[in-house]
Amino acid sequence: MTAVKKLARPEAYLxxxxxxxxxxxxxxxxxxxxxxxRRAKSCLxxxxxxxxxxxxxxxxxxxxxxxxxxxxxxPTKLATDGDLEVQAPQDPTHLA
Numbered sequence: 001m002t003a004v005k006k007l008a009r010p011e012a013y014l015x016x017x018x019x020x021x022x023x024x025x026x027x028x029x030x031x032x033x034x035x036x037x038r039r040a041k042s043c044l045x046x047x048x049x050x051x052x053x054x055x056x057x058x059x060x061x062x063x064x065x066x067x068x069x070x071x072x073x074x075p076t077k078l079a080t081d082g083d084l085e086v087q088a089p090q091d092p093t094h095l096a
Contacts, residue, residue, distance in 0.1 A: 012057065014054060015054075017029050017055050019047045019049050022049055026047060028053060043064055044078050046079035053066065053067055
């Protein structure tokens with residue numbers, strides 16, 4: 001039985017966890033056990049090992065919704081699985 005099936009409830013719920021491994025999927029330590037998780041499309045900050053994350057646990061799987069805290073002094077890395085388009089309909093976008 002997979003960790004997700006052990007954690008599964010009929011409805012989705014939120015839980016904080018700690019990233020143990022980063023790869024094609026993330027290994028996240030939750031209260032009950034460690035499980036494989038995917039980064040949600042809306043989570044633009046790339047999680048790193050040791051980061052505290054907010055997860056949605058649902059019968060279909062575990063998703064990292066947000067990186068809540070990371071290593072002091074570590075740079076924040078934004079990442080997407082595909083192309084990224086930033087729109088600013090009224091004003092030009094400035095990145096510094």
